Amino acid sequence: MKSKTITIIVGLNLAALIVLAILYPEFMIAPGKTIDAHAEFSDDCFACHTPFIGSTPDKCIACHKVADIGIRTTTGLAIDKEKKSVAFHQKLREDDCVACHSDHKGVQAYRPIGQFSHTLLYPEMARECSSCHASPDDSLHRKTKGECSSCHDAESWVPATFDHDQYFVFDRDHDTECATCHINDNYSTYTCYGCHEHSRSKIRGEHVEEGIYEYENCVECHRSADEDEAERIWRSLRMEKGGFRGRGRGDRYEHDHDDDD
Known part of the structure; x- marks a missing residue:
């Protein structure tokens, strides 16, 4: 009997709550x-x-x-x-x-x-x-004119960090505007042929002279203006890939020296 009474009381309370929620939702639910x-x-x-x-x-x-x-x-x-x-x-x-x-x-x-x-x-x-x-007002973004999607992904926008030194280190010889290397405001690609020091014919001639025929992706070896660093990176990549054609400056010197003997 007691159990039945409790069930009835609970049921009535629930019914009352439902009625109040329907009649006065601004007080009961909002x-x-x-x-x-x-x-x-x-x-x-x-x-x-x-x-x-x-x-x-x-x-x-x-x-x-x-x-x-x-x-x-x-x-x-x-x-x-x-x-x-x-x-x-x-x-x-x-x-x-x-x-x-x-x-x-x-x-x-x-x-x-x-x-x-x-x-x-x-x-x-x-x-x-x-x-x-709105575009950020820092020194890097003030120079850019392309769309954010060239560097950013909407799925991981914050924090969005970019360190240019991971790709190429700026120095006094390479302190230039973004548009010099990134054509048509496309920052997902680059070219080194935008400077008079790096014409296509000159770069090709210097690399072919060393026996290097894969030279279009410059930053694969040249991460800065340090040519010795580029030589070390090139040697390391040649060992890893095993498919590079050509020799480094040191290889050429040793080869010529052996011929002299």
Whole structure:
């Protein structure tokens, strides 16, 4: 009998909670107050939420027309003074508002910006990073004009570190603009033929004279202006790959010396 009474009491409490949640969801379920722009809906949860489903894009788009986001307000006024790069909403693969936005000032007033998935963007938009992101104002980025995707990956944007010395060390003879080596603002490739000291014919002649015929990827051996370092790297690579054609300067000297004997 006692057990039956407890079951009835628990059942009645649950029923009461369900009824209250349906009648007064703003008090029973809401994680906090709505943002100021939506204050008029603070006691009308169903203006944005569908019972047992939640907030759906259709509810948001009923007021926030995708074609107007970042261009006009919900009242039709033009947005011409705000410095917000949000017009990319028109180029999203799908409308999934709650993936980034939250309405309540509760535990999560706004979704973390890092939660935004670049997979929502069409490929052509994903490559235009500067349409949404401001370029860093450090000494390296001030010289670059290409898109971020040449060096960065959206999946691991922070921390994004780059040490040019890992590829080539700048010195007084190689203190030049990025565009000298990276043509057409493409920083994923480079050329050493942008300097008068490194014409294609001169580089070819010097390497062929040494018996070296694989010389297009300069930084494979030349990591700085130190020619002795380049010689050591070349010897090491020749031993590892076993397929390099040619000899180093030391090899040529020893060979010529042997012939003299």
